[in-house]
Amino acid sequence: MAALLQALSRFTCVPLPIRKMLLAQFLLNMVNSGFMLILNIHLRKQGYQDPAIAFITSYRFLGVLALSTPMGLLIRSRPLRPFFLASAIVTPLSSIWVLLAIQAKNIPWISVGVLLWGVGLMGMAVCALPWIMRIAKEEHLSEALALNFASWPAAMLVCGLLISGLGHLGSTSLLGWTVAWDEHHILLVLTFLSLGAIPLVRRLPTISRAELLARNPDRQRRLLDYDWGRLGRAILPVLLIAIGAGLTIPFINLFFFSVFGLGSEEFSLLGSASAVLVLIASLGTPSIKRRFGFGPGILLSQSLAIGMLVVLALTELQAGRPWALGLAAFCFVVRQPLMNMAQPLSSELTMKYIGPRNQELMAAISSSIWSGSWFLSAKIFEFLRELRLPYWEIFLVTAVLYGVGVALYVPLIRAYHRMIEEEQATGV
Numbered sequence: 001m002a003a004l005l006q007a008l009s010r011f012t013c014v015p016l017p018i019r020k021m022l023l024a025q026f027l028l029n030m031v032n033s034g035f036m037l038i039l040n041i042h043l044r045k046q047g048y049q050d051p052a053i054a055f056i057t058s059y060r061f062l063g064v065l066a067l068s069t070p071m072g073l074l075i076r077s078r079p080l081r082p083f084f085l086a087s088a089i090v091t092p093l094s095s096i097w098v099l100l101a102i103q104a105k106n107i108p109w110i111s112v113g114v115l116l117w118g119v120g121l122m123g124m125a126v127c128a129l130p131w132i133m134r135i136a137k138e139e140h141l142s143e144a145l146a147l148n149f150a151s152w153p154a155a156m157l158v159c160g161l162l163i164s165g166l167g168h169l170g171s172t173s174l175l176g177w178t179v180a181w182d183e184h185h186i187l188l189v190l191t192f193l194s195l196g197a198i199p200l201v202r203r204l205p206t207i208s209r210a211e212l213l214a215r216n217p218d219r220q221r222r223l224l225d226y227d228w229g230r231l232g233r234a235i236l237p238v239l240l241i242a243i244g245a246g247l248t249i250p251f252i253n254l255f256f257f258s259v260f261g262l263g264s265e266e267f268s269l270l271g272s273a274s275a276v277l278v279l280i281a282s283l284g285t286p287s288i289k290r291r292f293g294f295g296p297g298i299l300l301s302q303s304l305a306i307g308m309l310v311v312l313a314l315t316e317l318q319a320g321r322p323w324a325l326g327l328a329a330f331c332f333v334v335r336q337p338l339m340n341m342a343q344p345l346s347s348e349l350t351m352k353y354i355g356p357r358n359q360e361l362m363a364a365i366s367s368s369i370w371s372g373s374w375f376l377s378a379k380i381f382e383f384l385r386e387l388r389l390p391y392w393e394i395f396l397v398t399a400v401l402y403g404v405g406v407a408l409y410v411p412l413i414r415a416y417h418r419m420i421e422e423e424q425a426t427g428v
Helices: 002-011 016-045 050-077 081-103 107-135 138-169 183-194 197-202 209-215 228-246 249-260 264-292 294-318 324-340 342-354 356-386 391-407 409-426
Strands: 171-174 177-180
Touching: 002 138, 016 050, 016 081, 016 107, 016 138, 016 183, 016 197, 016 249, 016 264, 050 107, 050 249, 050 356, 081 107, 081 183, 081 197, 107 138, 107 342, 107 356, 138 183, 138 264, 138 324, 138 342, 228 249, 228 342, 228 356, 228 391, 228 409, 249 264, 249 294, 249 324, 249 356, 249 391, 264 294, 264 324, 264 342, 294 324, 294 342, 294 391, 294 409, 324 342, 342 356, 342 409, 356 391, 391 409
Parallel strands: none
Antiparallel strands: 171 177
């Protein structure tokens, strides 16, 4: 118990500005979570089939693919608060655009809105990690990174409970005005809640360009002066894992809806249950890192997650059995924390390995990789579903890509330890 209290007390030492940024990120992630949980189901109920849904989903990643890497080059020696503010404004406005376009059944406008929505979220996603690396002290860095990744499951948890609660409520009447709590109105509520991110990011401190350059003059280096060898080693496992994830994560709700008939309320509860475990796992990663190191924390957890994904996929073959839904739900709930608990560890490993002058570019390239690979994966998913390939075969492809990506962390961890040993030997 004493060790647990000591571990938790470390989170209270995370600087207040970081906590404000993470609260703003949490509010934007509420919209992101809501769209991830029920937007596809909303589209299906509006008459759109899987290929059309995949086509719309792909536009979320198209703008990010085009803009994230240039953004990483742009922010290298610049204050990040303006980018946070832009994200806090664009995300809710584009969310409203998407919802109104769905009501109008206008696919081109839906696609444009989803593209802008993805770009809005990109501002927070690309800047959060470099901003933490600038602000946090070394003794609190692991906790700050863990909180950064915990904001997503926390938002998923709250969002899932809210969706389920409002869905079961059915409707609300006030002053003669009745609101039916369908997917459209629930997503509108989440969108309006996200507007609270604007005053939070306006209060964030800013580090001037002059101060950034004084801390690290290498930030002014040209494009060819980046450590592309280190960047390449750090990027490759992310690339393979991202491609695999893009075939599964955006469409897992369609799997449960199509195979087992789970609607928005039921799937949101599953998402919330999984988010509780993801949140606990994310907050536990600093203690795991200090006790076991990067290797077991990254490799073991992700290997177990891959096994859970394989079992989840195979439940489609037994969908008629009474136990199949329970097993699929169990694997879904447990797989996510196992896969996600490695993210704070892998991010800290990567950021320390590539060094300060590469960190903004690495964050941008990672965002570009996730968006680009998910765009590609959405197109692949669209094509495979047009061929009527079952979900389970698509998910097994994800498992193979995950496995290769996780295996590539082994040489990266070894390279990091060699770098640390060399620095200690030379006294750097």
